[in-house]
Amino acid sequence: MTTRILMVYKRFERLWHWSQVALILTLLFSGFAVRGIHHLMDFRTAVVVHTTAALALLVIWAFATFWLFTTGDYRHYLPTREGMIAVFRYYTLGIFMGEEHPYHKVFWRKHNPLQAMAYLSLKVILFPAIWITGLAYLTYGFWYGGTVASSPLGWLSDIHVAAAYAILTFVIAHVYLLTTGHSFIAHVKPMITGYDEVDLTPAEEAYLAETRIVPMK
């Protein structure tokens, strides 16, 4: 097993990640303005910004989903129990004792098991909850013909808002976890340059060196 520096976050992935960052922050801010949590944005502006950002994010998600399945990269998000306990132990105990992060990126598993689990639940629970309710809310004029008293908008918005609070919680934890293990910069840098240290088997190393399908330093 050798550790090599290679491209783990491809250009599309980085673009996807950072546009997602920008759009999710925009959506949280404008969404909370629509909800009435703050009044830093006019209601009409908030609605326009929120709708536009949401539609843009949906387009990016569509591309990302397509990309994940055609490239096979979806495998990074498949849940695994292997190493889970070690990572969990690290965050609750080891981190306080100056231990090294137990996880090392391998070629087909660039996230630690806890991370993968968190991203997976985001992708299959929170994101669908928010975009299904959001789209339903946005288009209710096309499919709902009843009275406002029995309108589903109340509970649709409740689910939407609950998901938003959960996503904000994720964002906060996500950013905080960047400060753990290696330095904050060491965590953020790969998502900018694309390169990070990965443990490769001799076979993988030879294959990547031979085919050059993934840039390697």
Add this chain to the structure above:
Amino acid sequence: MSGYHSRRIGTRVVAALFGLLLTLSTGPAPADESPSSTGAAANADMNFRLQTEVSPTHHRTQSDTTADHSKFKALQGPFTSGPEVTQACLTCHTEAGHQFMKTTHWTWEYTNPKTGQKLGKHNLINNFCTNARGNEGMCAQCHAGYGWKDETFDFKNQNNIDCLACHDRSGTYYKLPPSNGNKACAVMFEGQKPINWAKVAQSVGRPGRENCGSCHFYGGGGDGVKHGDLDSSLIHANESLDVHMNEKGLNFACTMCHVSHQHQVSGSRYNIDAKDSIGTGKPGIRREASTCESCHGMAPHPKLSIVGNKLNDHVSKIACQTCHIPAMARGGVATKIDWDWRTSGAVDKNGLGYKVDGYKQGNGEERDIYKSIKGTFKYGENLTPHYAWFNGTMNYLTIDTKFDHAKQPIAINALSGSAGDQDSRIWPFKRMHTIQPYDKGNNTLVYMHLWGNSADDKEAYWGNYNMGNAIAAGMKQFNKPYSGEFGFIQTYSYWPITHMVAPKEDALACHDCHAKNGRLKELTGFYMPGRDGGSTWLDRLGLALIALTLLGIAAHTAIRLWSRNEGDHK
């Protein structure tokens, strides 16, 4: 429509009368002015049924006709009276008389097909001058007929139809009350220039705003008094007052929207199409509709924009008027918002009634805040409407309705509709508050005999100022039970706001309603973003989750820092 009509008529007449009365009997300075020089036109509270201004350029009044009425032999005269002119009109317009006699402009009666209630000025009581019934000698100044002053009026004689009130385009036709009333009132009507009947007969055309407005702008007893969205400022409207009637723009006559069929004019307040579900309809479809949708369609906002799409979603729940008429009485003419009949009847040392100015309206004219014949008033301009769910049906308090005295203010025309009603939308209203007489023993409203048809009428309130007598006479005339004891009760009446449509830049903004203390804060029972979120249990839970996360992170960080220091010490 008849409601408007009669009321306006009533109003106008009343206004005129009042004006006259006031002028005549004004305590403070009656000696200085001769009644004829008082100039009814100068006082917004005493208009005669006449607008001398004529704007022949209104849409629909423009002459695109193939006939020149001044060349008609039948119209050469000489005529000495209105009915003679009508007779001449009917020689060509052979069916117009019978057709017109079926309309509420003639009958002042309307039976609501949904509630079965008999409405119309001939029956109803409002909370302005209260009742036209029994006071036709004044109020029927706004009846499209000649001579209705009491129950003897012949509704079957088509020569009694007044064609000119609506169709004179010379601006020289006018109408006086059918009777002169108490001697204090009669002086108001003296000294009018005679009508040149041949001239007005030859000047007929389609009604302009001033024709309709000569009654409908003066409902409730004076300019703008009743409706809040109809007053004389609309005769020369600018764009910011009304985009459709803008003199320098579309310049619509009333009949552009209030289309008619055999003299039946659409858009009656007695049976409102509160939620038009047809829109413009297919080409050639006959529609007696005066809804916004009948021209603008069911999805009037731009479909290719986020905001436009959202606004089109609003159409099924929010009347166009709610956003597009942001305020009432915007033309410099005030509307009455509060009326207290309890203070009426005060007289000066000569025993004469008087009036007191006290409100200067936007166009500079003074309005009376007190009149002996009516009581005390409050006015308002640029008012925010009252908003309510409304499905087009109003349940009226009629002369026969017993009410619960404890439930004041009593709604004279209770709005029907709710958030749970598919046919309801949120509509803007002017809400009029009045303290008016009622029958204390029977808990009903009362007819007051305000206008005497003869100079020596001892019962008429206007001139004699005895309310008990006026009520007893008003009730007796129509065989209505009266306990003999009257009190005062608070009432509300609701007037749908639908004119004075502002330019789109002036329409309500989203945040006018989508806010904690927005315009719809009182309409509950449904979710509205911007108003109902932010402080619910869900939000508290969500914010608690965020707080706990931050707290957890703080604790985690603290332990990390503490354990690192511990490590360093080792």
